[in-house]
Amino acid sequence: MSNNALSAILAESAEPRLATPGMNMATIIFLIITVAGLSCGVLAFIFGHHNIYNNTREMPWGMLISTYAFWAITSTGLCIYAAMSHIFGGTRMGIISNRMVWMSIICIMGAFATIGVEIASPHRMLIYNIISPNPTSNIWWMGTLYGLAVGCMIVEFFGIVTGLAKIALIMGVFGAIAEVLANSCLGGVFATLPARPYWYGAQLPIYFLTSAFLSGAAAAVLFNFLAYKIRGEKMSKAVHLGVKSAGKAMTLVLVLYAVATFWRLISFYVGGSELGRLAADTLISGRLSTNFWLMEVCVGMIIPILLIILSRLENVAMMALAGFLILVGQFVARFDLVAAGQNVPQFLGWDNLPTSFSYVPSIFEFGVIAGSIGVVGFGFLIGERMFGKTFTQKEHH
Amino acid sequence: MNIEDLERENNEGIATLPLQERRKFLKMGLAVSGVFLGGSVLSLTSAVHAADQIAPEVDIPTDGQYPYPKHYGMVMRQNRCVGCEKCVEGCKQTNHVPDDHGAYRTAIQSRVTIEDGAEKREFRPVLCNQCNRPPCVRVCPTKATYKDPATGIVVMDYDKCIGCKTCMAACPYNARYFNEEKYAIDKCNFCIDTRLAAGEKETACAAVCPARVRIFGDLKDKTSEIYRLLHTPDTKIWVLRPDTGALPNVFYMNG
Numbered sequence: 001m002s003n004n005a006l007s008a009i010l011a012e013s014a015e016p017r018l019a020t021p022g023m024n025m026a027t028i029i030f031l032i033i034t035v036a037g038l039s040c041g042v043l044a045f046i047f048g049h050h051n052i053y054n055n056t057r058e059m060p061w062g063m064l065i066s067t068y069a070f071w072a073i074t075s076t077g078l079c080i081y082a083a084m085s086h087i088f089g090g091t092r093m094g095i096i097s098n099r100m101v102w103m104s105i106i107c108i109m110g111a112f113a114t115i116g117v118e119i120a121s122p123h124r125m126l127i128y129n130i131i132s133p134n135p136t137s138n139i140w141w142m143g144t145l146y147g148l149a150v151g152c153m154i155v156e157f158f159g160i161v162t163g164l165a166k167i168a169l170i171m172g173v174f175g176a177i178a179e180v181l182a183n184s185c186l187g188g189v190f191a192t193l194p195a196r197p198y199w200y201g202a203q204l205p206i207y208f209l210t211s212a213f214l215s216g217a218a219a220a221v222l223f224n225f226l227a228y229k230i231r232g233e234k235m236s237k238a239v240h241l242g243v244k245s246a247g248k249a250m251t252l253v254l255v256l257y258a259v260a261t262f263w264r265l266i267s268f269y270v271g272g273s274e275l276g277r278l279a280a281d282t283l284i285s286g287r288l289s290t291n292f293w294l295m296e297v298c299v300g301m302i303i304p305i306l307l308i309i310l311s312r313l314e315n316v317a318m319m320a321l322a323g324f325l326i327l328v329g330q331f332v333a334r335f336d337l338v339a340a341g342q343n344v345p346q347f348l349g350w351d352n353l354p355t356s357f358s359y360v361p362s363i364f365e366f367g368v369i370a371g372s373i374g375v376v377g378f379g380f381l382i383g384e385r386m387f388g389k390t391f392t393q394k395e396h397h
Numbered sequence: 398m399n400i401e402d403l404e405r406e407n408n409e410g411i412a413t414l415p416l417q418e419r420r421k422f423l424k425m426g427l428a429v430s431g432v433f434l435g436g437s438v439l440s441l442t443s444a445v446h447a448a449d450q451i452a453p454e455v456d457i458p459t460d461g462q463y464p465y466p467k468h469y470g471m472v473m474r475q476n477r478c479v480g481c482e483k484c485v486e487g488c489k490q491t492n493h494v495p496d497d498h499g500a501y502r503t504a505i506q507s508r509v510t511i512e513d514g515a516e517k518r519e520f521r522p523v524l525c526n527q528c529n530r531p532p533c534v535r536v537c538p539t540k541a542t543y544k545d546p547a548t549g550i551v552v553m554d555y556d557k558c559i560g561c562k563t564c565m566a567a568c569p570y571n572a573r574y575f576n577e578e579k580y581a582i583d584k585c586n587f588c589i590d591t592r593l594a595a596g597e598k599e600t601a602c603a604a605v606c607p608a609r610v611r612i613f614g615d616l617k618d619k620t621s622e623i624y625r626l627l628h629t630p631d632t633k634i635w636v637l638r639p640d641t642g643a644l645p646n647v648f649y650m651n652g
Contacts, residue, residue: 049560050498050575057499057574060562120560120580128539128557139563140538194641195532195569273640346571346638350506350521 006162013161015231015388023230023381030378034113037371040364041117049120054362059342063361064118066334067369069186070215071111071376072146073208073334074327076183077216078104079153081246083176086169093249096224096242098160099383099391100216101172103223104179105153106379108146110372117368138188145182149175161390183212190341197276198268199341207260214257215330217250218323225320227384227391235316239392247319251308254326258301261333278344282356287343288336296336300329455634455648457616457627465549468616469527469587470646471600472626477608477652478520480505484602484611491591491601494583500574502585503602522610524602525572525585526637526645527551533564533573533584541581549646550589555581569641587613616646626650 044052055062082100085093093100116122125143134140152175159168187205194200224243228235235243268280283292304322311318345353361369384391488494488503503524510517531551533542541557542564544550558581565573565582576583587593588600597604603611614623627634627648636645 048577050577055562057565058571060565060575120558120562120575122559124539124557125559125561128541128559132539132541132557134535134538134540136535137538137563139536139561143538189536189563193532193536193567194643195567195638342566346569347506347523350508352508 009162010386013387013390015385018230018385018388023385027378027381027385030374030381032374034371034374034378037367037369037374038113038117039371040367041113041371043364044117049118052362052364053118054360054365056357056359058345058357059339059359061338061342062359063335063338063365064114064368066338067331067372068111068115068118069208069338070331070334071107071114071372072186073183073212073330074215074219075104075107075111076179076209076212077214078107078219079149079176079179079216080212081216081220081249083172086172092238092241092245093220094242095238096220096246096391098157098387099223099227100220101153101157101160102383102387102391103219103376103380104216105150105157106376106383107219108150108153109379110375111146112150113375114368114372138185138192142182142185142189145178145185149178149182152178161387180209183208190337195346196341197273198279198344199337200276203260203264203267207264210253210257210260211330211333214250214253215327217246217253218326218330220246221250221316221323222320222327223380225316225323226380227388228316230381230384231388240316243316243319244313247308247311247313247323250319250323250326251305251313254301254304254308261296275344275346275348278348278355279340282340282343283336286356287358288340291332291336295332296329299325300333301326304329455636455639457634457648463549463617464529465544465547467548467618468646469548469550469613470616470623470648471524471527471587471603471614472612472623473522473647473649474608474610474612474626474652475519475521475649477610478505478522479608480507480518480520481607483605483607484522487601487605488585491588492585493578495576495578498575498577500576500583502572502574502583521649522602523570523572523637524647525551525568525587526570526643526647527587529644529646530642532567532569532641532643536563536567538563542584545589548587548589548593550587551584552586552589553581553583555579555583558582569638569643570645626652 040052049055053062053064078100081091081093082097082104085091085097119125129140129143133144152171156168156171156175159165159171184205187208190196190199191201191204221243224235224239224246228239265280265283268276282288304326307318307322307325311322313319339359343356343359345355345357347353348355482505484503485501485505489496489501492502494500494502503522506521506523508519508521510519527550529549531542531544534544534551537543538561539557539559541554541559542551543554545552555576558579560575560581562575562582565575573582573584575581588597592599592601592604598614600611600613603613612623612626614621616623616627618624626632632650632652634648634650636648638645
């Protein structure tokens with residue numbers, strides 16, 4: 001493909017209407033947040049991860065891991081819905097699926113940006129993940145599969161933009177399979193650690209996949225709403241129906257997720273490990289209880305359900321607000337899961353250890369989180385600016 | 398009850414049991430085995446066979462179960478420990494363990510319990526348990542931590558460590574720490590590089606312990622003290638967090 005042809009295709013997919021001063025300003029602000037936020041992470045390589053982040057020997061994982069999981073899980077959800085629409089049709093989400101593929105790529109970039117500054121020696125990872133792989137390691141599979149997925153999705157997106165429908169379809173299928181497997185391995189990272197009873201168990205990988213379906217649908221509703229908001233345009237009937245489908249999926253999975261959360265917590269109170277019960281206690285009545293009851297349950301579940309009912313799945317703005325709140329709840333839920341799994345001392349009863357360790361993320365950790373939000377915000381706006389027409393036109397397939 | 402004790406007991410038979418007990422017993426046999434009178438129940442079988450049916454408290458490898466040419470382990474005679482922490486100091490000096498950010502390879506835990514109305518202070522030494530099924534080794538993405546094929550000791554290849562800290566999350570014993578000097582995760586390795594490689598027979602912590610709490614050695618070597626201690630009849634032996642299935646090679650006893 002010549003440069004001229006590529007330029008022509010890119011010109012065709014771009015949305016020059018969005019090159020307004022306001023949009024440019026918003027894009028630059030997100031870029032500044034990205035650079036400033038991720039600079040906090042870069043400082044870790046200068047001053048030492050152990051000096052910059054508030055992780056300890058007892059709680060080695062913190063908010064950066066949970067945020068990585070949040071973005072990765074959201075990416076998986078977006079990718080699955082897009083692939084299902086592309087492969088099987090039958091859902092009205094087909095018309096918004098190109099945007100979902102792009103946002104899936106962007107969300108995984110947000111995840112990579114976070115984990116990239118969390119890992120102490122990523123340069124060693126690039127080498128030894130390849131020349132010294134450990135097939136029993138969930139982390140190895142997760143990293144490899146997410147890497148594979150993003151590669152497939154980038155080719156898929158190239159196919160979508162250039163009209164190479166067959167390539168887009170095939171790579172979309174491979175990308176979605178890789179994303180689901182990667183998400184499953186991400187759940188497995190936690191689920192296969194008997195040392196941490198709050199994580200250990202067969203439910204967790206399914207719980208992660210359920211979260212992916214929830215976050216993916218919520219993100220689909222939110223980003224489509226925003227896309228039309230920044231254009232100052234009303235959605236076409238078909239797009240409206242697509243968003244409505246995503247809203248339906250969001251509602252259904254929110255119910256499933258709430259049920260799974262309920263039984264997951266109940267299971268710790270009917271027997272099993274004392275460490276698991278104490279970890280659940282930190283959510284129900286301990287140091288994470290405000291997070292849990294206010295952010296996970298009220299903001300992340302109850303208010304969105306009420307908003308969805310009030311919207312009757314017609315009012316997109318209300319559904320988008322519900323989607324946003326679900327994403328906020330999911331973000332906090334990931335944090336609570338990571339923290340609760342580690343904050344009960346393994347040798348409780350000795351050394352006057354507290355029943356739960358305190359972990360408050362450092363200002364640098366918050367900086368990195370802001371940076372990852374910057375990546376996703378910047379990616380969203382750039383996508384709308386450069387590929388806006390691809391997102392709004394009828395499907396290629 | 399210990400197996401040897403059980404073997405010395407006379408079998409009372411069932412003649413002296415009340416009828417109701419016999420019925421209950423038969424029902425239980427039926428329920429357990431699913432075959433009327435077909436199941437063997439502990440009190441009626443010889444003690445030798447019964448050994449198979451008692452879930453052992455601790456997995457101590459027996460002949461033919463050692464996967465390594467040498468199989469190093471440690472016994473902690475817990476009630477001997479007075480909490481002097483000479484072991485902690487000896488380890489730090491021998492293995493150049495940094496002094497901050499929670500870095501230590503071995504530690505002494507303590508707690509106060511009430512026994513017969515009086516306060517009793519207990520000490521417990523802890524270190525890497527060099528597990529037979531080490532969760533840290535399984536989860537490491539780059540094989541930066543692995544079982545040394547010659548000794549069964551869980552060791553680190555620092556150059557391969559990416560610092561993902563999954564091994565720290567996976568360890569049931571809080572035995573791993575971030576070594577800021579090596580910029581990698583570090584842990585106790587039974588002084589494999591600092592002492593065993595130089596021909597020493599003991600780890601630094603075991604060598605400096607004034608109360609001989611720590612007995613280090615080859616679990617396979619029938620002439621070793623650790624073998625003798627682990628195979629002494631009537632000795633109660635326990636391990637930490639057996640529920641995790643990690644099969645540790647650090648055993649605790651009093652004596």
